[in-house]
Each structure stands twice: as C-alpha cells, then as structure tokens.
Amino acid sequence: MAKINHNFDNLVPNYLFADVSRKTSEFIKANPDRRIIKLGIGDVTLPLAPIVVEAMKHGCDELGKKETFKGYPDYEGYEFARQAVSNYYKSFGVEVSADEILINDGAKSDTSNIGDIFSQDNVVLVTDPVYPVYVDANIMGGRKIIYADCTEENGFCPMPNKEVHADIIYLCSPNNPTGACLNREQLKAWVDYAISNNAVIIYDSAYEAFITQEEYPRSIFEIDGARRCAIEMCSLSKTAGFTGTRCGYTVIPKELTVDDTNLYKLWYRRLSTKFNGVSYPVQCGLKAVFSEEGLKQIKENLSYYQENAKIIADTMTECGIKFTGGINSPYIWFKCPNGMGSWEFFDYMLNQIGVVGTPGEGFGKNGAGWFRLTSFGDRQNTIDAMKLFKQLINNK
Numbered sequence: 590m591a592k593i594n595h596n597f598d599n600l601v602p603n604y605l606f607a608d609v610s611r612k613t614s615e616f617i618k619a620n621p622d623r624r625i626i627k628l629g630i631g632d633v634t635l636p637l638a639p640i641v642v643e644a645m646k647h648g649c650d651e652l653g654k655k656e657t658f659k660g661y662p663d664y665e666g667y668e669f670a671r672q673a674v675s676n677y678y679k680s681f682g683v684e685v686s687a688d689e690i691l692i693n694d695g696a697k698s699d700t701s702n703i704g705d706i707f708s709q710d711n712v713v714l715v716t717d718p719v720y721p722v723y724v725d726a727n728i729m730g731g732r733k734i735i736y737a738d739c740t741e742e743n744g745f746c747p748m749p750n751k752e753v754h755a756d757i758i759y760l761c762s763p764n765n766p767t768g769a770c771l772n773r774e775q776l777k778a779w780v781d782y783a784i785s786n787n788a789v790i791i792y793d794s795a796y797e798a799f800i801t802q803e804e805y806p807r808s809i810f811e812i813d814g815a816r817r818c819a820i821e822m823c824s825l826s827k828t829a830g831f832t833g834t835r836c837g838y839t840v841i842p843k844e845l846t847v848d849d850t851n852l853y854k855l856w857y858r859r860l861s862t863k864f865n866g867v868s869y870p871v872q873c874g875l876k877a878v879f880s881e882e883g884l885k886q887i888k889e890n891l892s893y894y895q896e897n898a899k900i901i902a903d904t905m906t907e908c909g910i911k912f913t914g915g916i917n918s919p920y921i922w923f924k925c926p927n928g929m930g931s932w933e934f935f936d937y938m939l940n941q942i943g944v945v946g947t948p949g950e951g952f953g954k955n956g957a958g959w960f961r962l963t964s965f966g967d968r969q970n971t972i973d974a975m976k977l978f979k980q981l982i983n984n985k
C-alpha cells in the first residue's frame with residue numbers, strides 16, 4: 590500500500606488567501622456596483638522592461654535556428670547569466686563569484702526545496718510573522734519549527750536569543766509581510782549566532798532592490814562571517830517583474846561546509862537530479878535586467894512602486910497610525926486602528942470603502958491586530974484608496 594507523507598496533516602489549510610478572496614468575491618456579488626480596490630496582492634502589475642522583452646525574443650529566435658539552437662541548459666544556469674548576477678553583486682560592493690551562483694525559477698522553489706539537503710532532525714527557526722512557505726515546507730519535511738517573535742516593541746526585527754538553539758535559520762529582509770529591514774548590526778548578531786550554533790542561515794533577499802537607505806545591507810554577504818554560515822536566495826520577481834516569467838538565483842559560498850560536507854556540492858547533487866535548469870530565453874532576459882540599460886529601465890518600475898509605497902506610508906503618518914515598511918520595502922504593515930482585530934479591520938475597510946488588504950494574523954500569531962498593504966497596484970488606485978482610507982479614519 591502506498592503510504593502518505595503524514596507530515597502534510599500538520600499543515601494549516603491556507604485560510605488566509607482563500608478567505609480574503611472568498612470574502613472579496615462575496616462582497617462583489619452582493620454589491621455589484623461598488624468599486625473595489627485591491628491592495629492585498631503581492632504580485633506586480635507593471636510590464637517587463639522593453640530591453641528584457643527584446644532579449645527574450647532574441648533568445649527565442651536563436652532557438653529557432655539550427656546553428657544557434659540549444660537543448661537542456663546547464664543545471665546551475667548559463668555562465669553568461671551567472672556572470673551577470675556576479676557583476677550585479679559587485680555593483681553594490683559584494684564579491685560573489687559566478688561559480689557560487691545558481692540560476693533558478695524563483696525564490697519560492699529554492700527556499701522550500703533547500704530542506705532536501707538537511708536531515709529531518711534539524712531545528713528550524715523562523716520569525717513570526719513570516720512568509721508562510723518557510724513554515725509549510727519544513728512541516729512537510731517533518732522538522733521542528735521554533736519562532737522568533739517580531740513585535741511592535743522590537744520594531745519587527747527580532748534578535749537571536751542565545752539561550753535557544755537552532756540549526757537552520759530563515760531570515761527575510763526587507764521582510765514580507767512587515768516591510769522591516771535588518772540593519773548591519775542586527776544582521777551581524779544573527780551571523781554570529783549562526784556560527785556559534787553551527788547553524789545555516791537561509792537569507793531571502795527577494796526585496797533587496799527596494800532598499801534605498803545605505804544603512805541596510807542588500808545582501809547577507811555584506812556581513813563579516815556570512816560566507817561561513819549563509820545561503821542567499823534572491824529573485825527577479827519583484828526586482829524586474831518576473832513573477833510570471835520565473836527566474837531567480839541562489840548563492841552558496843564555495844567554502845560553506847556543514848558536518849564536513851560542502852553545501853554547494855550537496856545542493857548541486859540535488860539540483861542535477863531534480864531540476865533541468867531555466868530556459869535559455871529567460872536567462873537572456875536575466876542578463877538584460879542586469880545590463881546598464883536594463884538596470885535603468887527596471888529602476889523606473891521600482892520607482893513607481895516606491896512612490897506608491899510612499900503614498901501609503903504618508904497616509905499612515907497623517908492618520909497617526911503606527912507602521913513599518915514603506916521605505917526600503919513594497920509592503921506597509923500597520924496597526925489596525927482603535928484596537929481592531931486584523932479580520933475585523935479587513936471587513937470594516939471592505940464594507941466601508943471597498944479597499945482590500947491582507948490581515949496580518951494570516952502570517953503568524955504576532956500579526957494579530959496588524960494589516961498589510963502593498964505598493965504593487967496601480968498609481969491612481971493607490972491614491973484613491975488612500976483618500977478613502979483617510980476619510981474612513983478621520984470620520985471615525
């Protein structure tokens with residue numbers, strides 16, 4: 590008889606996004622004439638940069654000619670793509686060589702699949718609130734999960750507790766959902782903690798392109814000691830609008846060793862068995878993103894989202910509402926006014942002004958009473974939503 594992986598029984602059904610979408614659909618059905626503005630989604634809305642589209646088209650043309658046709662790509666990505674990522678790191682002062690970079694189909698796959706190379710008896714530390722993928726993937730793998738509390742008191746940037754041992758540590762900065770960023774000192778404390786615990790940090794930098802303030806590191810490899818304890822995962826999804834195109838990259842320093850085992854080699858072994866690489870046209874697109882002109886073009890889209898984030902953050906300030914994010918992050922994480930619960934505020938905002946966001950408690954217990962809005966929407970919708978939001982809060 591086939592046996593099921595009963596670790597799946599321990600997963601919480603994804604009530605959050607299912608409930609958000611069910612409640613929104615019910616509201617639309619009951620109020621077909623009402624305008625609804627969605628600021629809940631984490632997906633981008635602006636198109637790919639023209640230089641990226643051209644590069645991908647050119648890649649397709651090459652595949653259509655016998656002389657330039659390509660079959661299976663290299664598991665770890667083409668040299669030209671890895672070199673482009675390496676040069677990008679260099680542009681903000683981080684030395685990562687092309688042969689430490691592995692091109693993938695996005696950060697979600699690698700942040701969840703990396704568990705394949707770690708045994709089941711590792712203790713995994715995640716923050717609370719957290720991007721749910723880290724939790725669910727490790728529940729599927731049967732690992733014990735412990736939490737570092739992110740609260741209003743610590744600015745949603747938890748520090749390591751030396752009394753508690755962890756083997757694998759997930760950090761995400763700028764953070765989804767809180768928008769909070771770890772500064773160099775805070776990140777150094779995590780690196781030191783990881784080294785003293787012989788632990789590995791899985792550092793998710795999917796939102797690094799939103800960092801504008803110098804005091805925040807864009808890569809964990811800006812921190813001394815990180816090459817001895819960290820793996821970094823990043824993505825073009827939010828950097829360059831690749832949510833539908835699918836491309837990202839993982840960095841594993843060549844000297845990173847656990848239990849006398851080289852992690853790059855172990856991951857490569859896993860990769861070459863379970864993954865057949867990212868398509869050539871998409872890797873051409875990645876190369877174009879990191880060209881001089883590409884970086885200029887993607888900056889325009891990033892600035893658009895950053896301006897949306899500012900509009901939302903300024904509204905929170907005007908309304909006297911506590912929040913994190915908005916600067917260095919596309920997310921704005923705010924305290925529900927008048928002590929309301931996350932779901933209570935969700936219903937209130939939807940019913941009163943037709944604006945949809947994401948209730949914080951869906952990301953963990955510390956998200957209760959907090960709420961996430963995103964800056965990935967349309968500018969006019971963002972402006973209109975914030976005008977309505979101000980009226981809602983001021984009339985209360």
Ligand code: PLP
Nearest residue numbers: 631695696697720765795824826
């Ligand atoms: N990591 C974080 C923190 C995210 O918020 C997301 C997507 O929202 C991802 C990874 C997934 O990114 P990708 O589209 O590269 O799989």
